[in-house]
Amino acid sequence: MSATQRDTAAPLRGLGVVPGLVSGQAIRMSPTVSEPPRTQLPPGTSTDPAAARIAEAATEVGRELSTAADRTSGTSAELLRTTAVMAADPALVAAAQALVRNERLTPESAVWSAGTALADQLAGLGGVLAERARDVRDVRDRIVAVLLGRPAPGIPEPGHPFVLVAHDLAPADTARLDAGRVLALVLSGGGATSHTAILARALGIPTVLGVAGADDIPTGTALVVDAGAGAVHLDPGPDLVARAGSVTRRRRTFSGRCTTRDGRPVPLLANVGAPGDAAAAAQAGAEGVGLFRTEFCFLDRTEAPRRCEQVASYREVFAAFPDRKVVVRTLDAGADKPLPFLGVPDEPNPALGVRGLRVATYAPEILDEQLAAIAEAAAAERAEVWVMAPMVSTAAEADAFVDRCGRYGLTSAGVMIEVPSAAILSRHLLRTATFASIGTNDLTQYAMAADRMLPQLASLGSAWQPAVLALVAQTCQGAAPRGRPVGVCGEAAADPALAAVLVGLGVSSLSMSASALADVEAVLARVDQDDCVRLAQQALDADGADQARQIVRQNLPALSELGL
Amino acid sequence: MPTQRAVVQSPDGLHARPAAALAQRVAAAGLPVSLARAGDDGMPVDAASMLAMMGLGLSRGDVVVLSSDAPDSAALLAELGALIEATE
Numbered sequence: 057m058s059a060t061q062r063d064t065a066a067p068l069r070g071l072g073v074v075p076g077l078v079s080g081q082a083i084r085m086s087p088t089v090s091e092p093p094r095t096q097l098p099p100g101t102s103t104d105p106a107a108a109r110i111a112e113a114a115t116e117v118g119r120e121l122s123t124a125a126d127r128t129s130g131t132s133a134e135l136l137r138t139t140a141v142m143a144a145d146p147a148l149v150a151a152a153q154a155l156v157r158n159e160r161l162t163p164e165s166a167v168w169s170a171g172t173a174l175a176d177q178l179a180g181l182g183g184v185l186a187e188r189a190r191d192v193r194d195v196r197d198r199i200v201a202v203l204l205g206r207p208a209p210g211i212p213e214p215g216h217p218f219v220l221v222a223h224d225l226a227p228a229d230t231a232r233l234d235a236g237r238v239l240a241l242v243l244s245g246g247g248a249t250s251h252t253a254i255l256a257r258a259l260g261i262p263t264v265l266g267v268a269g270a271d272d273i274p275t276g277t278a279l280v281v282d283a284g285a286g287a288v289h290l291d292p293g294p295d296l297v298a299r300a301g302s303v304t305r306r307r308r309t310f311s312g313r314c315t316t317r318d319g320r321p322v323p324l325l326a327n328v329g330a331p332g333d334a335a336a337a338a339q340a341g342a343e344g345v346g347l348f349r350t351e352f353c354f355l356d357r358t359e360a361p362r363r364c365e366q367v368a369s370y371r372e373v374f375a376a377f378p379d380r381k382v383v384v385r386t387l388d389a390g391a392d393k394p395l396p397f398l399g400v401p402d403e404p405n406p407a408l409g410v411r412g413l414r415v416a417t418y419a420p421e422i423l424d425e426q427l428a429a430i431a432e433a434a435a436a437e438r439a440e441v442w443v444m445a446p447m448v449s450t451a452a453e454a455d456a457f458v459d460r461c462g463r464y465g466l467t468s469a470g471v472m473i474e475v476p477s478a479a480i481l482s483r484h485l486l487r488t489a490t491f492a493s494i495g496t497n498d499l500t501q502y503a504m505a506a507d508r509m510l511p512q513l514a515s516l517g518s519a520w521q522p523a524v525l526a527l528v529a530q531t532c533q534g535a536a537p538r539g540r541p542v543g544v545c546g547e548a549a550a551d552p553a554l555a556a557v558l559v560g561l562g563v564s565s566l567s568m569s570a571s572a573l574a575d576v577e578a579v580l581a582r583v584d585q586d587d588c589v590r591l592a593q594q595a596l597d598a599d600g601a602d603q604a605r606q607i608v609r610q611n612l613p614a615l616s617e618l619g620l
Numbered sequence: 621m622p623t624q625r626a627v628v629q630s631p632d633g634l635h636a637r638p639a640a641a642l643a644q645r646v647a648a649a650g651l652p653v654s655l656a657r658a659g660d661d662g663m664p665v666d667a668a669s670m671l672a673m674m675g676l677g678l679s680r681g682d683v684v685v686l687s688s689d690a691p692d693s694a695a696l697l698a699e700l701g702a703l704i705e706a707t708e
Binding site: 148 | 633670
C-alpha cells in the first residue's frame, strides 16, 4: 500500500480506555526469549571465558534494572531494585557457571537451565515466594538476551518518547511503564478492566485496547492515536499530525472543585487501593475518596489482619482527607479473590458465588472486626467516614448491613450497586442504606452476561451499553424520592464523555483514578446540566455501546477541543 | 566463629524484598556470611544470595542462625539480625 493510499485509509479501531490524542512513532514490544537449544561448547575450548561471560551478562542486567529503577519511583522502583539484586545473584551465576564447567553447556543454555531450576524451586514453595518465580524467569530471559546480543525482552528503550504497540503487557512489564516515555499504548488484546487498562488509567497514558490489526503494525510506523475515539491512524496525513500536535496533552490540573458550566457541583473523588495512594490523591486535588478498597489489608495473608493493623492503615487514608468524605468499602473477596482464612470453598462459577458481602455469612467475625477498626480509625481522625458493602443483592442484605454498621456507630452506611437486582429495586435498598455507589465494572458484567476479562467481548462488556445506562438511571430514580445520593466509582467515571452522561442520568458524584480528575473536570466545566440530560437520553436511545459512544462524542464538541 | 540468631518477623516470611536487602548488605560488606534455619538439619546457604535464602521458604516466626568465618563480623551479623527482625 502506498503512502498516499494510507493517508485516506480507515484507521484501525479498538476500545479507547484512556482518552488522549497523540502523534508518535510505533515501537513494538521486544520479542520474548525462548529456550535456547541445549548445545555444548566446541571440544577443546576453555570453559573459563564462557563462565566469565555469564558473570558479566548478569552484572549488566543488574545495572540496567537499577538504572531503570532510578528513572521511576514508588512501587515500580522498589520492584525493579529487587529484581536488579536478583539478576546479579551469586547463586544463579554460580549454578550457571557450574553447568558450563561440568557439562560444557554454552553460557545461554547454562543460564536458561540454572534460572529455570531456581524458578521452579521457588514455585514449589507456594505462597508469596511462588509469585517471585516469574521474576526469576524474567531475569533469566534478560541475561540470555544479553548473551545472545538480542534486545532485552519487554518494554524497549529507544531513547525518545514512543507509542508502545503490543499484544498485551505482562504485570512485570506494566510496572515499568513510564508516562514520560510511553506516549500511548496500542494493544491487540486486553479488556477494559484488565490490569493493563487499570494501570494505564492510573498513569494517565492514552490507551486503545482490542485493536484488530495492531499485531501487523511494524516498529517505526508513524501513528496518530485518537484514544478517546478508539482510533489508531497509520501513516497519518499532515493535517491529522498537526491536529494531534495542536492539542498535545497539556498536563491539566484539577481545580479541586468541579462544577458544570451552569454551576452545579459534581464532586470528583478518588479511588484509593492502598494507604500510600491517599496522599497522592489529596495532592491531585480529589474532593474526597469515593472508593477506598480495603483488600490490601487482607491479601497475601494466611490469617485475618489484627484490628490494630487495620486501624493504622485506615487512619493513614483518613488523615489525608480531613473534613472530606472517605467512602470505605468493606472487604470485597470470596471465591473470585480467594483468601485462605475466609473458608469459602472453590466454586464452579466464582463470579456468581460467595463474594463481597455474601462472605459475611461464612465469616461474620471478619466483617465485625473490620467495622470496629473503621469506627476506631474514624474516631481518631477528622475525615467524614462513610461505609459501604460490596455485592449487595437484596433489601434484606442492605438492612442487615446498615444495622451492623449502626452497632459500631457508623451511621453513613450504604450499598454498592453492582448486581442488576440492586439497581432495579434501589428504592427498597435505599430505605435504610443512606447512599448508593455504582460499581460499573461488575454491573456491566452482570447486566450483559459478559466476562469483562475477555477482549473478544469488549463491546458487550462496555459500560456504554444502553442497558447498563438504563440501570444507572433506574438506580438514581429509586434514590431520588428519599434524597439518597448516588455516586459512580467504577472505571466508567474516568471516561470524560461517559462522565457527562452519568451526570445526566442523575449521578451526583464521580470517583476515579486520581490521574483522570483533571480531564473529567475539563469536560464537565464545558457542559450545562441540560446538555448532560440530553446526552444521556441520546445514549439511552442508542442501539449498542459503540453507537452510544459515537453519538455522545459527536454531540460533545468539548472532547475534540480538549484532545480527549 | 561469630554467630547470631534472629526470628523472621515479616508477615510474608523472608520474601523477595527483605532477602534482597539482606543480600545487598552482605555483598557490600564483602565478608562471607551464611544463613541457616535453626536446628540440626539446617543447611547453611550464602547470605549474599537472595535466591538461596528465599529458597529456604522461611515463614514468620522461623528462627535462623547467621554465621561467618570472618573474626571481625560480629557487628555485621548483629546488623543483619536486626534486618531480619524488621517487620516490613
